[in-house]
Structure formats: C-alpha cells, structure tokens
Amino acid sequence: MLEYQKDKEEIIREFGTSWKGHSEEQAKEARKKYGSNELVELKKKTVVQIFLEQFKDFLVIILIISAIIAAFLGDLESSIVIGVVITMNAILGTVQQKKAEKSLNSLKQLAAPIAKVIRNGETVLLPSKEVVVGDIVMLEAGDYICADGRILDNASMKVNESALTGESISVEKEDITVEKEVPLGDQKNMVFQGSYVTYGRATFLVTRVGMMTEVGKIANLLNNATEKKTPLQKNLDDFGKKLSILILIICAIVFGISMFRGEAVVDAFLFAVALAVAAIPEALSSIVTIVLAFGTQKMAKEHAIVRKLQAVEGLGSVSVICSDKTGTLTQNKMTVMNYYVNNNDYNKDILDNGRLVEKLDNKLILYSVLCNDSTNKGGVEIGDPTEVALCNFAKTFRMDITKTRETYTRVAEIPFDSDRKLMSTVNMISSEKRMITKGAVDVLLDRLNYIETEAGVVNITSADKQRIQLANLQYSEDGLRVLAIAYKTLDNASVSLDDENDLIFLGLIAMMDPPREESKEAVRKCIEAGIRPIMITGDHKITAAAIAKEIGILTEGTIAVEGSAIDELDDEELKTFVEQVSVYARVSPEHKIRIVKAWQDKGNVVAMTGDGVNDAPALKQADVGVAMGITGTEVSKDAAAMVLTDDNFATIVKAVENGRNVYLNIKKAIKFLLSGNMAAIWAVMYASIMALPVPFAPVHLLFINLLTDSLPAIALGLDPHTDLVMKDKPRRANESILTKNFLIDILEEGFVIACMTMTAYYFGYQVDAATASTMAFATLCLSRLVHGFNCKSDRAILFSKRIVDNKFLWGAFGLGFLLINGVLLIPGLASVFKVTALTVTQLLLIYGLSLVNLFIIQLIKWIKN
Ligand code: ATP
Numbered sequence: 001m002l003e004y005q006k007d008k009e010e011i012i013r014e015f016g017t018s019w020k021g022h023s024e025e026q027a028k029e030a031r032k033k034y035g036s037n038e039l040v041e042l043k044k045k046t047v048v049q050i051f052l053e054q055f056k057d058f059l060v061i062i063l064i065i066s067a068i069i070a071a072f073l074g075d076l077e078s079s080i081v082i083g084v085v086i087t088m089n090a091i092l093g094t095v096q097q098k099k100a101e102k103s104l105n106s107l108k109q110l111a112a113p114i115a116k117v118i119r120n121g122e123t124v125l126l127p128s129k130e131v132v133v134g135d136i137v138m139l140e141a142g143d144y145i146c147a148d149g150r151i152l153d154n155a156s157m158k159v160n161e162s163a164l165t166g167e168s169i170s171v172e173k174e175d176i177t178v179e180k181e182v183p184l185g186d187q188k189n190m191v192f193q194g195s196y197v198t199y200g201r202a203t204f205l206v207t208r209v210g211m212m213t214e215v216g217k218i219a220n221l222l223n224n225a226t227e228k229k230t231p232l233q234k235n236l237d238d239f240g241k242k243l244s245i246l247i248l249i250i251c252a253i254v255f256g257i258s259m260f261r262g263e264a265v266v267d268a269f270l271f272a273v274a275l276a277v278a279a280i281p282e283a284l285s286s287i288v289t290i291v292l293a294f295g296t297q298k299m300a301k302e303h304a305i306v307r308k309l310q311a312v313e314g315l316g317s318v319s320v321i322c323s324d325k326t327g328t329l330t331q332n333k334m335t336v337m338n339y340y341v342n343n344n345d346y347n348k349d350i351l352d353n354g355r356l357v358e359k360l361d362n363k364l365i366l367y368s369v370l371c372n373d374s375t376n377k378g379g380v381e382i383g384d385p386t387e388v389a390l391c392n393f394a395k396t397f398r399m400d401i402t403k404t405r406e407t408y409t410r411v412a413e414i415p416f417d418s419d420r421k422l423m424s425t426v427n428m429i430s431s432e433k434r435m436i437t438k439g440a441v442d443v444l445l446d447r448l449n450y451i452e453t454e455a456g457v458v459n460i461t462s463a464d465k466q467r468i469q470l471a472n473l474q475y476s477e478d479g480l481r482v483l484a485i486a487y488k489t490l491d492n493a494s495v496s497l498d499d500e501n502d503l504i505f506l507g508l509i510a511m512m513d514p515p516r517e518e519s520k521e522a523v524r525k526c527i528e529a530g531i532r533p534i535m536i537t538g539d540h541k542i543t544a545a546a547i548a549k550e551i552g553i554l555t556e557g558t559i560a561v562e563g564s565a566i567d568e569l570d571d572e573e574l575k576t577f578v579e580q581v582s583v584y585a586r587v588s589p590e591h592k593i594r595i596v597k598a599w600q601d602k603g604n605v606v607a608m609t610g611d612g613v614n615d616a617p618a619l620k621q622a623d624v625g626v627a628m629g630i631t632g633t634e635v636s637k638d639a640a641a642m643v644l645t646d647d648n649f650a651t652i653v654k655a656v657e658n659g660r661n662v663y664l665n666i667k668k669a670i671k672f673l674l675s676g677n678m679a680a681i682w683a684v685m686y687a688s689i690m691a692l693p694v695p696f697a698p699v700h701l702l703f704i705n706l707l708t709d710s711l712p713a714i715a716l717g718l719d720p721h722t723d724l725v726m727k728d729k730p731r732r733a734n735e736s737i738l739t740k741n742f743l744i745d746i747l748e749e750g751f752v753i754a755c756m757t758m759t760a761y762y763f764g765y766q767v768d769a770a771t772a773s774t775m776a777f778a779t780l781c782l783s784r785l786v787h788g789f790n791c792k793s794d795r796a797i798l799f800s801k802r803i804v805d806n807k808f809l810w811g812a813f814g815l816g817f818l819l820i821n822g823v824l825l826i827p828g829l830a831s832v833f834k835v836t837a838l839t840v841t842q843l844l845l846i847y848g849l850s851l852v853n854l855f856i857i858q859l860i861k862w863i864k865n
Helices: 008-014 024-034 047-056 058-072 076-110 231-260 265-279 284-301 310-316 359-370 385-395 401-407 441-445 462-477 519-528 541-551 571-580 589-601 613-621 634-639 649-689 698-708 710-717 723-727 740-765 769-790 807-825 840-864
Strands: 114-119 122-127 136-140 148-160 196-208 304-306 320-323 335-341 344-347 375-377 380-382 410-417 422-429 432-440 448-453 456-459 480-490 503-512 532-536 559-562 581-585 606-610 624-628 642-644
Touching: 008 148, 008 196, 047 058, 047 076, 058 076, 058 265, 076 284, 076 304, 076 698, 076 710, 136 148, 148 410, 196 410, 196 613, 231 265, 231 284, 231 310, 231 649, 265 649, 265 698, 284 304, 284 310, 284 649, 284 710, 304 649, 310 624, 310 649, 320 589, 320 649, 335 359, 335 385, 335 462, 359 385, 359 401, 359 432, 359 448, 359 480, 359 503, 380 385, 385 401, 385 480, 385 503, 432 441, 441 462, 441 480, 441 503, 462 480, 462 503, 462 541, 480 541, 519 532, 519 541, 519 649, 519 723, 532 541, 532 589, 541 559, 541 581, 571 581, 571 589, 589 606, 589 613, 606 613, 606 649, 613 624, 613 634, 624 634, 642 649, 649 698, 649 710, 649 723, 649 740, 649 769, 698 710, 698 769, 698 807, 710 769, 710 807, 740 769, 740 840, 769 807, 769 840
Parallel strands: 320 532, 320 606, 448 503, 532 581, 559 581, 606 624, 624 642
Antiparallel strands: 114 122, 114 136, 136 196, 148 196, 304 642, 335 344, 335 503, 375 380, 410 422, 422 432, 432 480, 448 456, 480 503
C-alpha cells in the first residue's frame, strides 16, 4: 500500500513519530536513517578549476602562444616573465572570484527558506534543510512545501503544484485516505516539495526528503540554472567587444609599422599582442561582479539581503518606490483604541478603567478572540499583529485566552485572505455551531441582514448601516485600522464561502498602528533624491490617507484612491492617471501589477514591496521586487530580488543609496582602467607616428595591466559611500554607463598621463632608447597608480579629506609603488623586466612627472566644475 492509501494513525506509527512530532533525539536518528533534506547541487568549481579558467581568455591564450614561440626562438627570459605575470594575474583573479563567491554564498544562507515544524509538541522554526522524515510540518498560505508528505489535518488548503505537474491552477487538498492507486495530481492527501500553499492551512507528516522527493527525482533539471549577467555587465561586455575590435585594428597598424621599420616579426608580434592586452579592458565584467558582491555584503549588514545581483544595479536607478503600509511604513504594533457596539462608540479612556460598559462588549471581545489565530508562547506574541492586538485587548479585561478557546472549541474555519478581506471560524457556543466572521467594514457591511443591540437581534436598517459607516469614517480619519465583527448560527459544522452572508452585526474594533519613526525622514530623502514614494495597501482608503499624510507621501496635488478606481481605466489612461496618485487603498494583487507596469511604461524603474502569496507576480514584474523578511511569505521572498530583514521602508531607501553608490564606484573603477589603458595607446601611437623606438617592452605593458592596475580598480570599487548621491535625480533606466562626457574624460585623462609618460621618455632618450623605455614604463606605471586618486571624484579633491578616506586605495598605491621600485632598483630584476639602472635625478623626475599628472587632472576637474 502507498502512503496516501494508509490511514493517518497507521502512517504516523510507521514513521515512528506521534502527533507531537519527533523529539530532538528521534529527529537525529531519522536524519541518520533517511538522510537530510537537501537536493544535491551540481558540484561547485574547485579553486584549481577557477584558477585554470583565468587562462581561458582569448588574449591570454595568444600571449601564452607568443611566449612559447619566443622561447623557441631563444628569448627564454621574455617567456618566463610573461609566464610569471600571467600566473600572478590568474592568482589575483582566483582570489577575487573566491571572495565574491563567498560573499554571495553567505547571502544565500541568510535568505534560506524556513519551515514551521512541531517537535516535542512545540512549534519551532527550522531551516527547511533540517526537516527530517517523520517531522510534522505546519503550512499556511504563502509557504513553500519543504518535503513530500501525507496531510494529517487540513483547513481548506489549496496548493500550486505547477513546479511538478505544470498545472498552474491550485489544487484543493484533503486529509482523508485515498483508496485507489492514483497519479500524482490526484493524490489529494499528499503534498510535494517545491509546490506552495496558495490558500488555507494544513499540517503534514514528512514521508520523503531530499533527493527521494518527487522534485529530487527531477532535480538534475533544476541544477542547470546559471547566474545571469546583470544589464551593466552585458552593456560592458558589448562595449568591450566593440572596443576590442578597434584596439585590434590599432594593434595591426602598429604591427605593420614595426614590420615596415624592419623589426623582427616575433618582436613586433609580441609587442602588438602586449599592446592589445594592455588596451583591452577584459577585467571590466569581473570587476563589476566583485564590486556588486561586496556591495551586497554592506547592504546585508544594513538589513537588505540582495537575492539577485541585478537588484543592486536596479536599486541605483529606482525612480518609484511602491510600498505596503502595514509594517513597512508603520510599526505593525497595533493597539485597540476604540470600539463600537450597540450604536455607541467607546474610546480607550473608558476602556482604561478595565471595566466593560455594555453587556454586548463581552461578546464582541469573546468573538474577537475566537475568530483569531494569534497565540502567546512564553511571552512571545505569534501571529498577525491585528489579531495579537485583539488578544491583548481581551487580556486587559483579564480574559484567559487559552481557556476561552478550549471552552468554545473551533470546529471549522475559512482562513483570512487579503483578497476577500474576511476570516471566519465556527465555534461551539452553548451547543450551537456559531460562525464568527471578522474583516474589513466595507466588505462586511454588504453581507449584513441583522444587527444585535441591547434590544436583541433585529433587522438592520439603512440608518444603522449609516451609523456604522460614520463610525468607521471617524476612526479611519484618525488613521485607525477598523475591523467589523459579525456572526450567525449554522446548521452543520462544515463551512463554505457562501456562508459568509446573511450575518448579524455585532460591533467594530479600531486600532492604532503608528508610523515607524524613521518613515518620515526616509520619505523626505526619497523625494529629495527624485524618487516618487507611493503607498499601496489593503487597508481602508481614509486610514491609509491619514497615515500617508502624516509621513509625507500624500502631498498637495496628489490623491488617494481605491484600487477599484483603476479597474475602469485602460492601460493608456492609467499611464496618465498614476502620476497624480500617491495612495492606493484596498488594492488586489492584480492592481499592483498594473500600477507597476504603468510606471514602467513611462520609463521608470520601479521598486515594489509585497508579502503575500499573491504578490509574487507583482514582485517579479517590478524592477526590484522587495519582500518582507519577518512577515513575508516564503513565496514572496522567493519571487523578490531583495528581502528586508527588518520589513522597514527606510531600509529600501538606504538600499537605494547603496545601489547608487555601488554604481558610482563601478564607474570610478571603469574610468580608472579605461583612462589608464588609453594612456598606453596614446603613447604607443605617438611613438609609432613619430618613428621613435617603441616606448614599452611587452613585459612592461603586461606588468602594469595585469599586476599594478587591478588592485586600485577594486579599491575604487570599495570607495567610501557618500550620502551626496541622494541629492541627485535617479539616473535614467536605459542610460549607458559610457556617456559622451564619460568617454571624453577617459580620452582626456589618458592623454595627460600619456604626455607625462612621453616627457619622461624624451628625457631618457637623451641618454639612449633603453633608458627612454625604462623611464616611460616607470612613469606610466606610477602615474596610473596616482591616477587612482583622480578617479575618486569628478570634482577636484586634492585638498579635501576625500583624498585620504580610502585605505584600500592607499594600500593598492603602496603595493604598486613597492613593486615598480623593486623592478627599478633590485639589480637582478633589471634584465628580466627589460629596464636599465636609473640615476637619482631620473628617478626623481619620474616621481615628479607622476605627481604633475595628479595636479593637472585635478586642475582640469576644478576648472570644469
Ligand atoms: P498592507 O497591504 O499595507 O500590508 P494591510 O495589512 O492592511 O495593508 P491586508 O492584510 O490585505 O492589508 O488587509 C486588508 C484588510 O483586511 C484590512 O484593512 C482589514 O480590514 C482586514 N483584515 C486584516 N487582517 C485581518 C484579519 N486577521 N482578520 C480579518 N480581517 C483582517
């Protein structure tokens, strides 16, 4: 017999557990016996593999071939030096890649999925991979199912099994035994790893984990997903390719000229290749990865976990942030302030006496605790803050909640969902099956036929409804969140959505959820940074508007609307409409998608928050989907590009600031690399045209490009962040990093460095060609190291603190300085690196010219600004 054909008790016995779940000891044994809940991942690359991959680059291969040819032709020294330089470059590349990988992996750990497991009768939250066979796992809407298993207890659960069956419509689950042998899709009492709960709740017994699960069997298919390149990386790859072609043409010309002048073919070829290596910025894409990876580490410390590297870039250009209200802009700590029964309003001051005024009060509070899933375990409040607030309220009247719930047992339920905005339970009260429904006032009002007052249950009149609406309006205007409570008696214990009608109104409960202290400042910062903050909430329009006004989102000239207001608009009309709306209330997930799309169609980059299972499509649609780490469902986290560990709006704004800084730093690194390469090209072209001896030996160019250059580039990528980035408008979504001004700067700064280099060359040339080459090489190398400081800013910073604030840059400079001086001064290295001994004056001249380069470029920046 198969698992789904067995009866619950039988299967619990078979897996050696009980309704209270495993003890820790049993869990350990189960892990030993059945293995752990992990899908075997494709083997990670070893360090050696990563190291070898560094040699896969087209130019490096040509270089190796050239070195081999040189060795054959007797120039063993050159080939050894090339070998050493390439190897050191590969080591550097491997270390960087490993570091980036490590930081990305630690992020993955932070974002690992969680399961609610019953162990020893207690509910514990465990990383999904620690779940073992025989565990009892609780599921609710928005949870990913962490293993395969048999449902023990089911409350209207619906599951999306599309990952397994391809069927995107949710299937209803049951907890009864299936008699016949049936295919997977019909195993109604089973759940499967990789599917997720779209509705309702259930508990299930884990029967298979890891590679034994249905998904595990097809896991090899899933393993093939590779990390995609970010738009910036693609943009740079594309640019790199075009640039390479241009450079190769230049190299071919230089090669031709050398041949024409009668140089040996091998020498001319080696030089042309070295020039290509020096000029083609093949490290760009990997530097971007490294800087992005380090950026994500900083963001994780600041409560934003980036799940997709693209998000960092996206964040840098975000121009609209659509945020939930409850918990993101507000504290999600609710306190009941008022309630309404028997056509009267009672406020907190009266309640503070700890005394109930009306006899119906008791009933209202009792029902609010019964139609409620929140609990308190050892002082820790668990559950929806709205429901926690109701329990806390009941406690001020000394109600024992556990006892109350035991007395009036729950026999059925329809869980809350944010589309319906209602929740119902059926409890046994005075041997009657009492259905209690609580939810949004506007939704419930249409479903009322009766009202209970002191006079008893009577038909509800339109005057009653008006009074209720007025009370609702008054509470909402104070920014309170209002719930209505109603009930009716049922004939049987089962309950369906159709039963949520023909109800008896009991009362309203209004609670306060104050804005987070930092929300106001974060909104101000957003607006200053040219970013439009928008509130999108499931709550009531007036409540939402009151809060939005308080924190500065709803401003003069903008309006609050209900989600239904956009139903009548077509996509074109919506595009103009969204401009004026700052608050959307009572929205459904479909509205969210339309709002994101409308803003995107207007050329904006949109960040959007979401927490529910239905928010996943909107999160995917947004350029930066943001999920809530604390209150968000696993499904929303999975769909999001970023997860907030503190659910805080201010964290999104901080992440945008980080995104902008990371982008800026990448730009600095790119400018550094390209302008330095440009300098080498200018110098070589000049020498070629003027028929001078070539200013650099191949090994010089390799030394600079593969060794002393990459560290300052990374250091610039780690340049200290500044909040000045939030004073600018967001960059346009499709704006290339390589704007006209940026390219002009590169040509210009490269030109200045080349001038210094050729000046040194001319001084050396007074002595001989070898001295000229040595001086040109040393000046180019040092000038580029110094140039790192120029690349820190578009402004002149020579006399500001900014020149000293990057310790990595100083470190890179120090190391580069030692290396080049080592080459120049250690006698044994002279012939290896094709340099000659210099006099003190020549050496000082080199230092001086490198510094002059700093002053000139700073002066140009100063004049330009
Ligand atoms: P946001 O979308 O900003 O997070 P929200 O939390 O108010 O806002 P929902 O959780 O979708 O959005 O709630 C929508 C409405 O449903 C609320 O305004 C409230 O009237 C009602 N509601 C919320 N929680 C419950 C609950 N536990 N039981 C019954 N009704 C609820």
